[in-house]
Amino acid sequence: MAEVEETLKRIQSQKGVQGIIIVNSEGIPIKTTLDNSSTVQYAGLIHQLVMKARSTVRDIDPQNDLTFLRVRSKKNEIMIAPDKDYFLIVIQNPSD
Amino acid sequence: GNDVTPQVLYQADPAAVQAKASRFFMDEISAGGSASDQTTTTGSFTMPFSRYHSITPFLFFCSLSDVQGKRDAMKELVTEDMLKEVIEVYISETDSISLLDIPSTFVSVDAHDAEAIIERNNQYAEVCRNRMGNDKYVDRSMQTLNGEAKNKQVQSDSIVMVDTAATVTAWDMYDTYISPEQDETVCVPQAERADYPEVAVDTSRGAEKNMSVGSSTSTGSVASSLKEQEALGNGLNAESELQLIMLSEKFQHLLLVTERSILGNVFQPKLAAYRELPILEDSDIPMKPGTVEQREDTESPRPPAVECLWAFSCELSRGRSVSSMAWNKKYPDLLAVGYGELDSSNQKPGLVCCWSHKNPTWPERVIYCDSAVTSLDFSFNNPSQLAVGMQDGSLVIYNVQSRNQLCVVSSSECTNKHLAPVWQIRWTQQDLSLTGEEKLEALYTVAADGKICKWFICNNGLDCIELMKLKKIHNTKKKSVLSALSPGLCFDFHPRDSSIYLVGTWEGLIHKCSSSNSQQFLETYRKHFCPVNCIIWCPLIPDVFLSCSSDWTIQLWKQDHLNPVLGFSSTQKAVCDIKWSPKCATVFGAVNEGQLEIWDLNSSILDPVIVQPAAPGVKMTSLLFATQTDCVLVGDSDGQVTVYQLKNLSVGKNSQVKLRNR
Numbered sequence: 001m002a003e004v005e006e007t008l009k010r011i012q013s014q015k016g017v018q019g020i021i022i023v024n025s026e027g028i029p030i031k032t033t034l035d036n037s038s039t040v041q042y043a044g045l046i047h048q049l050v051m052k053a054r055s056t057v058r059d060i061d062p063q064n065d066l067t068f069l070r071v072r073s074k075k076n077e078i079m080i081a082p083d084k085d086y087f088l089i090v091i092q093n094p095s096d
Numbered sequence: 097g098n099d100v101t102p103q104v105l106y107q108a109d110p111a112a113v114q115a116k117a118s119r120f121f122m123d124e125i126s127a128g129g130s131a132s133d134q135t136t137t138t139g140s141f142t143m144p145f146s147r148y149h150s151i152t153p154f155l156f157f158c159s160l161s162d163v164q165g166k167r168d169a170m171k172e173l174v175t176e177d178m179l180k181e182v183i184e185v186y187i188s189e190t191d192s193i194s195l196l197d198i199p200s201t202f203v204s205v206d207a208h209d210a211e212a213i214i215e216r217n218n219q220y221a222e223v224c225r226n227r228m229g230n231d232k233y234v235d236r237s238m239q240t241l242n243g244e245a246k247n248k249q250v251q252s253d254s255i256v257m258v259d260t261a262a263t264v265t266a267w268d269m270y271d272t273y274i275s276p277e278q279d280e281t282v283c284v285p286q287a288e289r290a291d292y293p294e295v296a297v298d299t300s301r302g303a304e305k306n307m308s309v310g311s312s313t314s315t316g317s318v319a320s321s322l323k324e325q326e327a328l329g330n331g332l333n334a335e336s337e338l339q340l341i342m343l344s345e346k347f348q349h350l351l352l353v354t355e356r357s358i359l360g361n362v363f364q365p366k367l368a369a370y371r372e373l374p375i376l377e378d379s380d381i382p383m384k385p386g387t388v389e390q391r392e393d394t395e396s397p398r399p400p401a402v403e404c405l406w407a408f409s410c411e412l413s414r415g416r417s418v419s420s421m422a423w424n425k426k427y428p429d430l431l432a433v434g435y436g437e438l439d440s441s442n443q444k445p446g447l448v449c450c451w452s453h454k455n456p457t458w459p460e461r462v463i464y465c466d467s468a469v470t471s472l473d474f475s476f477n478n479p480s481q482l483a484v485g486m487q488d489g490s491l492v493i494y495n496v497q498s499r500n501q502l503c504v505v506s507s508s509e510c511t512n513k514h515l516a517p518v519w520q521i522r523w524t525q526q527d528l529s530l531t532g533e534e535k536l537e538a539l540y541t542v543a544a545d546g547k548i549c550k551w552f553i554c555n556n557g558l559d560c561i562e563l564m565k566l567k568k569i570h571n572t573k574k575k576s577v578l579s580a581l582s583p584g585l586c587f588d589f590h591p592r593d594s595s596i597y598l599v600g601t602w603e604g605l606i607h608k609c610s611s612s613n614s615q616q617f618l619e620t621y622r623k624h625f626c627p628v629n630c631i632i633w634c635p636l637i638p639d640v641f642l643s644c645s646s647d648w649t650i651q652l653w654k655q656d657h658l659n660p661v662l663g664f665s666s667t668q669k670a671v672c673d674i675k676w677s678p679k680c681a682t683v684f685g686a687v688n689e690g691q692l693e694i695w696d697l698n699s700s701i702l703d704p705v706i707v708q709p710a711a712p713g714v715k716m717t718s719l720l721f722a723t724q725t726d727c728v729l730v731g732d733s734d735g736q737v738t739v740y741q742l743k744n745l746s747v748g749k750n751s752q753v754k755l756r757n758r
Binding site for chain 1: 346
């Protein structure tokens with residue numbers, strides 16, 4: 001448990017990481033390092049994106065499943081690690 | 097007249113269901129019935145015939161129904177199980193039912209009675225023509241009765257329409273087929289989460305787990321209901337959920353992958369350089385003006401240099417001195433680094449870290465050792481086994497594959513174990529193998545107590561046999577019976593003949609020994625007068641080896657010459673470590689306390705081609721060449737392992753250097 005906390009702290013302190021959000025399966029954020037409004041916004045929007053992405057991957061081959069999703073934009077990169085009951089979102093700005 | 101008020105078609109009361117079958121009887125009875133007062137249709141569903149005020153018709157109806165023997169079946173309560181039952185439905189074709197049959201009045205000319213019909217037609221036409229002015233026909237009028245029209249209305253309940261939608265996806269069907277037994281386990285957690293009152297939320301969870309309703313329709317409603325709910329979940333539930341998630345292994349794995357992705361972004365240009373890939377510029381990051389100029393003068397030849405790519409370091413290793421490094425035999429990017437203070441005054445416990453280039457900020461495995469680590473090596477046959485030699489003479493084999501169970505076997509119970517620091521440890525594959533398939537490998541160590549041992553794993557412990565004792569060679573004039581053992585500092589096995597090995601000692605002597613002869617040395621090479629720190633055979637040229645010593649020199653030897661062929665010295669510092677380049681036979685690297693030197697015998701035998709000074713206050717202690725790329729790793733006394741890339745080192749076409757015999 002302490003190892004997990006340490007890993008989260010390490011990720012938080014890496015270069016350019018703006019925030020970490022853990023969202024449960026209903027789209028409710030349960031742990032976050034960002035402010036409330038951004039968290040809720042990210043959680044809601046990304047939840048839909050992950051569902052769509054997962055549905056796409058599984059439609060093509062039902063035995064396949066989504067393991068990682070990265071959205072690279074001009075200003076930052078959003079990395080989403082999905083699982084059955086939750087997903088982990090990390091926002092990083094690599095040029096910081 | 098007859099009472100023709102329309103009756104209610106549908107009775108909600110199941111008790112009144114019987115009336116349905118005999119409704120038309122009711123009409124007839126009411127026609128001759130006793131209703132004297134003007135009746136209006138009652139709106140009540142329960143007692144449609146209450147206006148009769150007599151129970152006889154009711155009883156009559158019951159008897160009618162009995163007589164009819166036709167009873168509508170009581171509606172059974174449909175249970176869940178019944179819904180799930182597989183009901184077989186047989187569909188068969190009925191006979192053709194003719195609903196309307198109007199025979200045609202046209203007959204084909206080819207029909208068999210066509211002539212008779214044509215004849216009749218002609219006669220009729222004849223009659224019609226003759227009708228005008230004929231006495232046979234008289235006009236006469238008739239009157240028809242027009243019946244009274246009456247309106248009849250029928251009333252029916254409106255059919256309740258409910259909209260449902262479902263999205264069928266390929267994975268939805270796949271999931272339903274392969275997991276019929278998971279439905280029972282899923283129902284249980286749904287019952288526990290009764291505190292979420294929104295129906296929308298339930299269906300969404302049900303959708304994801306049962307996959308029976310399309311999830312696209314329900315997520316929209318969940319997102320909107322979220323904003324009404326508390327943003328960060330409610331109290332206790334969120335906390336316990338978080339705990340559960342964080343303890344799961346899958347989450348730890350996801351964290352690992354995420355961390356590596358983040359670091360991949362951060363270190364991307366360096367890692368690309370390590371792999372000798374072209375470095376792509378990120379178009380989103382504004383280019384710094386300085387870098388643009390560098391790319392312009394690529395035409396002029398640049399001097400060979402090293403470029404620092406990154407350094408493996410973390411807070412665990414800071415402050416400890418790197419004593420040894422080794423690559424994994426199976427995964428050439430996995431690096432094991434041993435940390436330990438080499439000066440015996442500081443007895444800090446040692447540390448072994450396994451680093452991967454995927455994460456330069458935190459090691460993949462951390463192993464805490466009882467005493468300072470002096471040497472380590474990975475096994476050939478079991479690539480996850482790492483043998484570690486320590487300052488107190490003990491030898492431990494660790495398994496780095498799993499995170500939990502690390503220590504495989506230790507030599508602490510062995511009676512023959514070393515009592516002094518194990519300076520070097522080696523796994524060697526032997527050429528002779530009985531089975532012919534897998535090469536046997538053996539573990540050898542050399543220690544400061546002057547013994548070279550070969551180790552076996554037996555009875556869950558390590559046991560060793562002594563291969564050689566390093567006796568001090570005195571002058572032949574004084575023949576003393578007792579000869580003390582001189583500490584051995586390093587050894588190396590011949591790359592092609594694994595029974596021959598070289599040992600360097602504290603006194604500066606290098607002995608060539610054979611594993612079959614444990615009494616005598618085959619040869620002794622004398623040149624150094626200070627402890628020999630490292631000996632290494634050249635992997636590309638047979639019978640050539642290098643030795644380095646604290647007497648500031650590096651010597652190049654050929655196996656059958658007792659005097660060194662070449663000697664190198666550049667600074668007045670003890671040379672700690674020396675390694676041959678795995679790709680180019682004329683290149684080797686050396687590390688003394690103050691700087692990293694790369695020598696290229698092809699270009700110069702007097703000076704190193706590349707010199708990289710150490711950071712101020714830090715001493716470089718060990719060196720390792722990367723096997724697949726042109727990089728060197730240098731460990732220093734601050735616990736950092738820096739990766740340098742060799743640039744512009746012109747590799748000659750000939751990979752051999754002819755040594756002149758002296």
